[in-house]
C-alpha cells in the first residue's frame with residue numbers, strides 16, 4: 493500500500509454514501525462502507541480510519557454519533573458530515589450534533605451541488621469541504637478531489653451545511669412550480685427570493701451571508717431546483733400532479749429531507765421571528781392547511797415592499 497493511501501469509512505450505504513465511496517475509491521484510497529446491515533460493528537470498522545464520513549439521513553445522525561462516541565478512534569481521525577437535514581425537537585444541524593457528542597475530533601462539513609446519480613455516472617461536479625480547522629478541510633479535500641470532482645475548502649461549516657439543508661424545502665416549492673407549468677419567470681423569482689430567506693435563517697445560525705452565494709448555497713439551490721433527479725423536487729412536482737404527500741414520498745426513491753426540514757424550519761422561524769414566506773407556504777401545503785393554488789396566490793398577493 494502507498495504511504496499516502498488513507499483509510500476511509502463511509503457510514504450509510506444509501507445513494508449518497510455509495511457515491512462518496514466511489515469518489516474515494518477513484519483516488520485509490522482504502523474505503524469501506526458501514527450500514528446497519530454490516531456484520532462488523534461500527535466501532536470495529538472505524539478503529540483504523542483516518543476519515544469517517546457520515547452520509548446517513550438526519551434521522552440516523554444522533555444514533556450513529558452516539559455509537560461513535562464510545563468507539564476508540566485514531567487520535568487524528570477526521571469526522572465528515574455529509575447529511576442535509578435538521579433534527580426535530582433539538583432543531584440542531586448534523587454538524588451541531590456531531591460537535592456536541594464528539595468534540596475532540598476535527599469536523600468537516602461536505603456539501604454542494606451533488607446529485608448522486610450524476611456523480612455515479614462520472615459527470616463533472618464540484619463541492620465544498622468546510623471546517624474551522626483548515627488542515628482538516630485540506631485533508632478531506634485531498635481525499636475526495638479528482639479529475640471529475642473539484643473540491644473547494646471553506647471556513648464557514650454552518651453556512652455550507654445550511655445552504656444544502658434549507659434548499660431542500662425550496663426544491664419542493666420549485667418542483668411544484670414546474671409541475672403546475674408556471675413558467676421560467678415564476679421559477680426564477682421563486683429561487684431568487686428563496687435565497688434571501690435562506691440567508692436570513694443562516695445568519696440566525698451564525699453563518700456568513702456570503703457563503704450562500706457559493707457552491708453550497710446558490711450552487712446547490714440551482715442544481716436541486718433544476719433537476720428531476722432531486723427527490724425534493726420530485727415531491728413538489730408530484731403534489732402539483734395531484735398526488736397526496738404520502739403518495740409523493742412513497743414514489744420517491746430514497747430520502748426527501750425537505751419535508752422534515754420544513755417542519756423544523758418553521759418552528760425555528762416562529763420562535764425567532766424570521767421571515768421565510770416561501771418555506772412557510774411549503775410547510776402549510778405539506779401540512780394540508782392550504783392547496784397549491786392557494787399557496788401560489790398567497791405568495792403573489794403579499795404586501796408590496798422594496799426588494800432589499
Ligand SMILES: NC(=O)C1=CN([C@@H]2O[C@H](COP(=O)(O)OP(=O)(O)OC[C@H]3O[C@@H](n4cnc5c(N)ncnc54)[C@H](OP(=O)(O)O)[C@@H]3O)[C@@H](O)[C@H]2O)C=CC1
Nearest residue numbers: 504505506507508527528548549552575576607608746747
Ligand atoms: N442522494 C444525493 O444526491 C445526496 C444526498 N445528500 C444527503 O445525504 C443524506 C442521505 O441521503 P441518501 O443517501 O440520498 O438517502 P437514501 O435514502 O438513499 O439512504 C438513507 C441513508 O440514511 C441511513 N439511515 C436512514 N435512517 C437511519 C437510521 N434511523 N439510523 C441510521 N441510519 C439511517 C441509511 O442507512 P443504511 O445504509 O444503514 O440503511 C442510508 O444510508 C441526506 O441527508 C441527503 O440530503 C447529500 C448530497 C447528495
Ligand SMILES: O=C(CO)COP(=O)(O)O
Nearest residue numbers: 604605606607722723724
Ligand atoms: O442534495 C442534493 C443535491 O445536491 C440531492 O437532492 P435531493 O435530496 O433532493 O435528491
